[in-house]
Amino acid sequence: MQTIKAAVCHAFGAALQIEEIRIAPPAMGEVEVALDAVAICHSDISFADGAWGGPLPAVYGHEAAGRISALGAGVEGFAVGDDVIVTLIRACGSCPTCASGKPVNCTTPYDGLKGPLTSTNGAPLFQAMACGAFAEKVVVSARQIVKIPAEMPKDVAALISCGVITGVGGAVNAAQLRAGEDVVVIGAGGVGLNAIQGARIAGARRIVAVDMSEEKLAIAKEFGATHGVLATEPKPWRAAFKALGGKGAEVVLITVGALPAYDQAPRYLGAGGRAVMIGMPHSGQMAQYEPVVMAALGQGLQGSKMGDVVIQRDVPWIVDLYQQGRLKLDELISGRWSLEQINEAIADTRSGSAKRNVILLNR
Numbered sequence: 610m611q612t613i614k615a616a617v618c619h620a621f622g623a624a625l626q627i628e629e630i631r632i633a634p635p636a637m638g639e640v641e642v643a644l645d646a647v648a649i650c651h652s653d654i655s656f657a658d659g660a661w662g663g664p665l666p667a668v669y670g671h672e673a674a675g676r677i678s679a680l681g682a683g684v685e686g687f688a689v690g691d692d693v694i695v696t697l698i699r700a701c702g703s704c705p706t707c708a709s710g711k712p713v714n715c716t717t718p719y720d721g722l723k724g725p726l727t728s729t730n731g732a733p734l735f736q737a738m739a740c741g742a743f744a745e746k747v748v749v750s751a752r753q754i755v756k757i758p759a760e761m762p763k764d765v766a767a768l769i770s771c772g773v774i775t776g777v778g779g780a781v782n783a784a785q786l787r788a789g790e791d792v793v794v795i796g797a798g799g800v801g802l803n804a805i806q807g808a809r810i811a812g813a814r815r816i817v818a819v820d821m822s823e824e825k826l827a828i829a830k831e832f833g834a835t836h837g838v839l840a841t842e843p844k845p846w847r848a849a850f851k852a853l854g855g856k857g858a859e860v861v862l863i864t865v866g867a868l869p870a871y872d873q874a875p876r877y878l879g880a881g882g883r884a885v886m887i888g889m890p891h892s893g894q895m896a897q898y899e900p901v902v903m904a905a906l907g908q909g910l911q912g913s914k915m916g917d918v919v920i921q922r923d924v925p926w927i928v929d930l931y932q933q934g935r936l937k938l939d940e941l942i943s944g945r946w947s948l949e950q951i952n953e954a955i956a957d958t959r960s961g962s963a964k965r966n967v968i969l970l971n972r
Contacts, residue, residue, distance in 0.1 A: 610633050611631065614745050615743060625951055630728055639751060640687060642747050647742045648673075654958060654959065657955075668742075694767065698920055712752075739753065776887070780807030787812070793862070796870065797819075797820040817858070832937055836852035859882050861882065875910075943966055947969060950968075
């Protein structure tokens, strides 16, 4: 087993500790990836705060990019030295959901306590989200990675692994947005900006961004929003109706985990509209709706996990859009930090001002 450096969570809500851990070599069907970059997602922060429970100590992080440094037995289509992104989507490929084209909902369980990570004294260390990417290396299933061009910057590529596919996929795959439809995107953070880009690429007529910050609304317009509405208004959905020419939206994309966003989302919908739930509130939190209104107007609620992507299909498309200049990725990065600065980077992300902070590794 190798010894690597990682940021370890020993107590929910406490600062992560930079320490040495051990990582096992890749087993059958697995690869080892030496990471160059890992972005900080709000899901990592929520996990580290105890929002969804889970064993401790743990290594979080799941939005990463690097180079393959070792191959396990049976891995085909990859070679040592390949540039790749690493995702949390550990799909078996053969369960009913995988076989039906929904690998993000794979039903084959994975126990992160029996993964490749241990402490230096041999005690179990939880590989959170089947990644544990707040570390110098990861060992993951070969199904979790996708090759990227060698010339693509790793800090930019890392963003694709979660925030980009979740936002773009939420608009294109989950909402199945059609050209000419009107869209409201609640939340203009990292995922929200990508949802806006997805709506733009899909041909939305008008895209209304809703956020608490004027600054974020201005940024949202740079990414493709046609209008901005402050969520602090008494009834922001009225402003959205006005922006859409006196009608509700065909699609509402909820990209934040805040309960007020979920409570209010149906109010932005027009008849027959659909709200797609992308942001993840903490476990136990409850939203409220008036179902008779939604039933009478033929409206719907739909969940979206990781943008309903098939990474082997969607990531190359997204990379190509970036290379054509049709998808903004460089502009999503707010700051670059070292692993030793991860707690500062997390604090900056908590402030709400950052789009995406990225940890640079192996330097």
